Each structure stands twice: as C-alpha cells, then as structure tokens.
Amino acid sequence: MIEACGLTKVYTYQPVRAGGSRSEMWADFLVSRLFGRNTGEFSSPRLSNRLVALDAVSLTVAPGEVFGLLGPNGAGKTTLVKILCGIIEPTAGTARVNGHDVRRELDAVKGSVAVVQAGGWLGFEFQLSIAWNLEFWGRLYGLPPSLARRRARAALELVGLERYANDSAGRLSSGMRQRLAIAKGFILEAPLFLLDEPTTALDPVGAHQVREFIRGRLNRDQGRTVFLCTHNMAEAEQLCDRVAILNSGRIIASGRPTELVRMVGHDVVRVAAARAPAAALEQLRRARPGWRVTDRELFDGSSELRIALADGTGADAVGAILAGSGLRATAVEPLSPSLEDVFCLLAGKRQ
Amino acid sequence: MRLKPRAPRKYDAWGLLWLYIARNFRVLTYFRVSFFTGLLSAACGALTFLFIGQALLGAGGRANIGGDYTSFLIIGMIFNQLYGTALRAPYDAIHRAYWSAQLESIVLSPAPLTLLVNGEVLWALLNSLVRVGLYVVLGFAFGMRLSVSATGLGVLAAAFAVGLVGALGLGLLSAATFSLLNAKGNTDPVQWGVSTLQSLITGIYFPVTVLPRWLQYVALGLPHTYALDAARRFMVPGYGGVTLPIHALCPGYPLALDFAALTILALLLYWLGRRMFQAGIARARKDGSLSRWT
Numbered sequence: 269m270i271e272a273c274g275l276t277k278v279y280t281y282q283p284v285r286a287g288g289s290r291s292e293m294w295a296d297f298l299v300s301r302l303f304g305r306n307t308g309e310f311s312s313p314r315l316s317n318r319l320v321a322l323d324a325v326s327l328t329v330a331p332g333e334v335f336g337l338l339g340p341n342g343a344g345k346t347t348l349v350k351i352l353c354g355i356i357e358p359t360a361g362t363a364r365v366n367g368h369d370v371r372r373e374l375d376a377v378k379g380s381v382a383v384v385q386a387g388g389w390l391g392f393e394f395q396l397s398i399a400w401n402l403e404f405w406g407r408l409y410g411l412p413p414s415l416a417r418r419r420a421r422a423a424l425e426l427v428g429l430e431r432y433a434n435d436s437a438g439r440l441s442s443g444m445r446q447r448l449a450i451a452k453g454f455i456l457e458a459p460l461f462l463l464d465e466p467t468t469a470l471d472p473v474g475a476h477q478v479r480e481f482i483r484g485r486l487n488r489d490q491g492r493t494v495f496l497c498t499h500n501m502a503e504a505e506q507l508c509d510r511v512a513i514l515n516s517g518r519i520i521a522s523g524r525p526t527e528l529v530r531m532v533g534h535d536v537v538r539v540a541a542a543r544a545p546a547a548a549l550e551q552l553r554r555a556r557p558g559w560r561v562t563d564r565e566l567f568d569g570s571s572e573l574r575i576a577l578a579d580g581t582g583a584d585a586v587g588a589i590l591a592g593s594g595l596r597a598t599a600v601e602p603l604s605p606s607l608e609d610v611f612c613l614l615a616g617k618r619q
Numbered sequence: 620m621r622l623k624p625r626a627p628r629k630y631d632a633w634g635l636l637w638l639y640i641a642r643n644f645r646v647l648t649y650f651r652v653s654f655f656t657g658l659l660s661a662a663c664g665a666l667t668f669l670f671i672g673q674a675l676l677g678a679g680g681r682a683n684i685g686g687d688y689t690s691f692l693i694i695g696m697i698f699n700q701l702y703g704t705a706l707r708a709p710y711d712a713i714h715r716a717y718w719s720a721q722l723e724s725i726v727l728s729p730a731p732l733t734l735l736v737n738g739e740v741l742w743a744l745l746n747s748l749v750r751v752g753l754y755v756v757l758g759f760a761f762g763m764r765l766s767v768s769a770t771g772l773g774v775l776a777a778a779f780a781v782g783l784v785g786a787l788g789l790g791l792l793s794a795a796t797f798s799l800l801n802a803k804g805n806t807d808p809v810q811w812g813v814s815t816l817q818s819l820i821t822g823i824y825f826p827v828t829v830l831p832r833w834l835q836y837v838a839l840g841l842p843h844t845y846a847l848d849a850a851r852r853f854m855v856p857g858y859g860g861v862t863l864p865i866h867a868l869c870p871g872y873p874l875a876l877d878f879a880a881l882t883i884l885a886l887l888l889y890w891l892g893r894r895m896f897q898a899g900i901a902r903a904r905k906d907g908s909l910s911r912w913t
Contacts, residue, residue, distance in 0.1 A: 280906065281906075347907070350723075354726075355727065355909055356727055356904050357904045375729060379729055385723070385724075391716075391724045393645075393719075394648035395645065395650075396645055396646070396649075402636065404642055405724065406631075407635065407638050408635065408725065408730060409727075409729065410630045410631075410730075413634075452724075557692045614730060
C-alpha cells in the first residue's frame with residue numbers, strides 16, 4: 269500500500285535575518301561576491317538556508333494496516349504525508365502509494381488516497397454554509413452532486429456538526445473548524461487514508477469519536493489502510509498495528525508497539541514525592557545520566573515523577589537513591605513501559 | 620475485507636466550471652456593498668472620459684480618430700474591462716487559493732489546476748458583463764452610434780475571442796510569477812506592466828496614431844492593440860485607414876494584417892503562459908510552497 273525507499277526532502281528557503289533588511293542582505297551578498305569576502309552565509313541571498321525535513325526515510329505499510337508515524341513537532345511527519353499524497357515532490361528517493369509512483373503517476377496516487385490535514389481552517393469559505401463547503405470539496409474530488417451531498421451530511425454527523433450544517437463556516441470555534449477539516453477528509457472513500465494529526469484541537473469526546481471511527485469503521489469494517497501521524501502516544505498505542513518514530517527527519521525505530529516497548533528493556537517507576545525542588549531534580553539527573561526523569565506538580569503541591577531506569581537500576585533501589593538526592597519518595601510503584609517511554613527515550617537521546 | 624486501488628477519480632469539467640461560478644456568486648452576494656461600490660467606480664471612470672471627450676471634441680467629435688469618439692471610447696473600455704479581467708483572474712485565483720489555504724486541497728483533486736483558473740476566469744468575465752452593460756448604457760446616453768451589421772458583429776466577436784486568448788496567456792504568465800518570482804503580495808510584474816501599458820498605448824482611450832512613433836511600435840507587442848483596431852473598423856462609423864505601423868506592410872489589407880498579427884501573438888502568448896504556469900506549479904511542488912506552511 270505504501271512503499272517508501274530513501275525518501276529525502278530538503279527545503280531551501282530565503283533566510284530571515286534578525287535586524288537586517290532584504291536590501292542589506294543583497295548588499296552583503298554583492299560585497300561578498302565582489303571582494304571575495306564570502307563567509308559562506310550568503311552563497312545565494314535567496315536560497316541560502318537549507319532544512320533537511322526528511323533524511324532517507326524508508327518504510328512499508330501493508331494493506332489493511334493502521335500505521336502510526338510518531339514524532340515531535342518539526343520531525344517531518346507532515347512533509348512525509350504531503351509527499352505520499354503528491355502535494356510536494358521528494359528531493360531524492362522513491363515512494364509507491366497503492367502501487368503508483370508518487371513522481372510519475374501523480375493522478376493515480378491522488379485518486380487513491382484521502383487526506384485529513386492538520387490545522388483549523390484549511391480552505392473553507394467562511395461566507396458559505398458548512399454543508400455547502402463540504403459539498404464543494406466533494407464535487408471537486410469527483411463525486412456526483414447527490415453523492416457529494418449525502419457524504420457531506422454523513423461526514424458532518426461523524427464529527428458531530430450536523431446541527432450546524434446550514435450555519436456559516438465563519439461562526440465555528442477553532443475546535444469545530446478542526447472537526448470540519450476532518451469531515452472534509454472523510455468525504456472520500458479511498459483505499460488509503462493519510463491522517464495528519466486528526467485529533468489535534470478536539471475535545472476528549474470528539475477525539476474519542478474520531479478514533480472509534482478510524483479503528484472501527486474505516487479500518488475494521490471497511491478494510492481501509494490508515495497512515496496516522498500523531499504525537500499523541502496513547503492514541504498511537506490504541507489505534508496502530510505498527511508504528512515508526514520519526515525524529516529530525518529520520519526513522520529511529522519501527523515495529524509493533526509491544527515490540528518497541530520491549531526495546532526499552534528496563535523498568536519504569538512512578539514515584540510520589542512530597543516535594544521535588546527543581547535543583548534536586550537537576551542534581552538527580554546529573555548524578556544518574558542513565559535515568560530519564562519526567563516530573564509534574566500535582567494540585568496539592570506534591571510531585572509525581574516518572575523515571576525510566578535505563579541504567580539497569582532495580583525498582584527497589586529507587587527510594588534510597590532519591591533520598592540521597594534530597595527527594596523524599598512517599599511511594600514507588602513499578603510500571604509497564606509505554607510507547608511514551610520509548611518515544612522519550614529515543615527522541616530524548618537524539619536531542 | 621481488502622480494498623483494491625481503483626482507477627483515478629474522474630472529474631466533470633463543465634460541472635466544475637459551473638461549481639466555481641456558483642460558489643463565487645454566493646460569495647459575491649455576501650459582499651454586496653463591495654460589488655456596488657465597484658460598479659459605481661466603473662461608472663465614474665467611464666463618465667470621466669466621456670465628459671473629457673465632450674469637452675474637447677463636442678458631441679460626436681471626430682478629431683484625430685476618424686470616427687465618433689463616444690463609440691470609439693466605449694468599445695475601448697469594454698475591451699479593456701474584459702481583457703483586464705482575463706489578465707487579472709488567473710493570478711487572483713492562485714493568490715486567493717494560496718492565502719485561503721485551498722491550493723493544496725485543489726492540487727489533491729483529480730481536476731487539473733488549470734480548471735480552477737478557467738473557472739475563475741469564466742466567473743470573472745461573467746461578473747464583468749455587468750460593467751460592460753453599464754458602459755453600453757452610458758455610451759448610448761452620450762450619443763454613441765455604432766455600425767451594426769452581421770459582418771461587423773462577426774469581426775467584433777472574432778477579434779475579441781482571439782484577443783481574449785492572448786490576454787489569458789498574459790494572465791497565465793502573470794499567475795506563473797506567483798511561484799517563479801515568489802510574487803505572492805497581490806501584485807506581480809507581468810500584470811503591473813501589461814495593465815499599465817494596456818491603458819497607455821493600446822488605443823483604449825485615444826488612437827495609437829497620437830503616440831510617439833517608438834511607443835506605437837511598443838503597442839504592437841500587445842494583442843489588445845490589434846483586437847481593438849479590428850473591432851473598431853466595423854463598429855465605429857468613420858474609423859479606418861492606416862491606424863497602426865504594421866498596416867504600412869500591406870496598405871490595402873489592414874484588417875487581414877490585424878488578424879494575422881493578433882492570431883500569431885495570441886497563440887504564442889497562450890502557449891508561453893501555459894508553459895510558464897505549469898513550470899510555476901512544478902516549482903511550487905518541488906520547494907513545498909503550495910501552502911503557506913510546509
């Protein structure tokens with residue numbers, strides 16, 4: 269369904285210089301050219317900055333699978349989705365979507381995917397009704413008028429906006445706009461759905477409905493393949509058959525969630541502490557570089573730490589070590605590692 | 620259950636053109652004030668030139684144009700309106716789609732991007748017909764006299780249609796600069812240059828013969844010049860003779876020369892515009908600039 273091999277995307281863009289105007293930039297460029305004072309910063313004033321968004325990404329998604337692409341902000345997830353649906357062209361590498369080459373068989377690729385993009389607005393005419401907007405996109409994507417109307421209604425029901433169907437799109441809140449963007453992607457019935465952070469900005473009930481729809485109706489009932497980009501680990505664990513972790517444009521791990529969790533290979537503990545001063549935490553992190561410590565302060569002023577014991581320390585020794593660092597643990601509870609621990613461990617190491 | 624990839628989705632080109640028109644009409648009716656103020660501006664512009672004509676030439680003045688100035692002016696303004704629309708509409712379509720975050724979604728559809736442009740051009744031309752009607756009404760109010768015959772109307776329609784192809788080519792060229800020259804700020808060099816020259820040198824408000832000789836030669840580079848000249852030869856009573864430098868090549872056949880030059884120029888511009896437009900889209904796909912955000 270998706271076969272990507274060595275996909276690389278390099279963006280070149282016009283640099284924005286703090287405190288310098290464009291004319292100053294051109295002047296610097298000319299000076300550097302005329303007098304040979306080329307610092308390398310201005311090899312071209314228009315396109316001197318490069319950003320490697322994807323770096324030799326290879327992956328395979330089987331038909332009927334829900335595949336999750338996890339990664340922090342700026343990892344390159346959206347770029348990968350845009351390459352897979354043909355919106356942008358890769359700098360290097362190849363990809364086949366539903367058997368079609370994304371470079372050479374663009375029309376066939378576009379005809380076999382449905383895309384839900386992140387972002388709250390995404391091309392709706394705020395002067396027109398919500399239903400009319402969706403019908404418009406349905407028609408543009410090749411649906412006959414009556415079918416476009418039916419699908420628009422069904423998509424609005426899915427995202428819980430049916431009672432706003434005849435309202436102007438401009439009246440929607442940002443969360444509702446996100447729901448509308450999702451509905452736009454679900455108008456089509458394609459073998460492959462590319463979902464780019466579909467539950468971002470949704471309330472918990474809305475997010476649950478969308479997840480149910482993805483796993484239940486799209487995948488289980490209709491057999492559609494789903495490529496899901498998210499940074500919500502719980503969502504990925506709940507929905508995905510396999511996941512890959514993308515960081516700084518590279519895939520740093522992939523496999524079934526359970527396999528990845530096994531990769532952690534050590535204990536994770538939750539620690540309740542009366543108070544965890546920042547200085548003490550910092551001292552702990554320095555003293556135990558093999559531990560990955562995340563902390564949060566609770567409403568009553570106490571703290572909860574989550575520690576991945578990557579240096580092989582046993583869970584039973586944690587209390588004593590914490591006490592030595594000036595942290596008084598009131599409870600230490602061993603946990604099963606989650607995808608979030610894998611993500612923090614791998615992405616954290618990279619950073 | 621496993622789904623097999625299907626054949627590429629089909630699209631109904633006429634249905635989509637109609638869809639664009641319907642959408643834009645709905646948007647237009649949302650902004651009624653802007654529509655009516657635009658119409659008022661157009662009327663004021665036309666009236667300004669009609670009054671200047673009356674002041675300088677008197678009613679039915681014939682100085683320097685060989686015919687009735689009011690008819691001369693109204694035909695010029697109608698062509699200017701419609702060709703200006705064809706020039707602006709492709710850039711406006713891309714500009715609007717980009718800034719309203721629709722461009723990527725449109726590119727994802729099975730319909731080619733040129734259909735979006737054609738839909739927007741068609742809508743803009745239909746919308747311009749209201750102004751054209753206004754010019755005709757004002758023209759008759761100021762004593763416009765037209766020579767109406769089947770041949771004349773045929774020549775008018777043919778000259779207009781071929782000139783429109785050329786204007787559309789320039790429009791596509793203008794839209795191409797959106798990506799090729801990163802001209803995303805609601806203005807571009809092609810549109811600016813052509814619309815400036817169009818008013819100044821192609822004979823919309825005054826005959827090309829009053830221009831300095833070198834500017835007359837510059838005027839030959841735009842299809843508007845030939846289309847207007849051909850249309851006026853049949854529609855404006857008394858208009859004719861050698862009105863463009865090109866007519867000196869074969870003095871007995873000014874109309875044939877107009878059409879020959881117009882056709883060559885229009886086809887060339889359309890071909891160039893289309894190629895550059897496609898190059899612009901390919902460039903945007905390559906550098907990821909179909910959307911404001913990558």
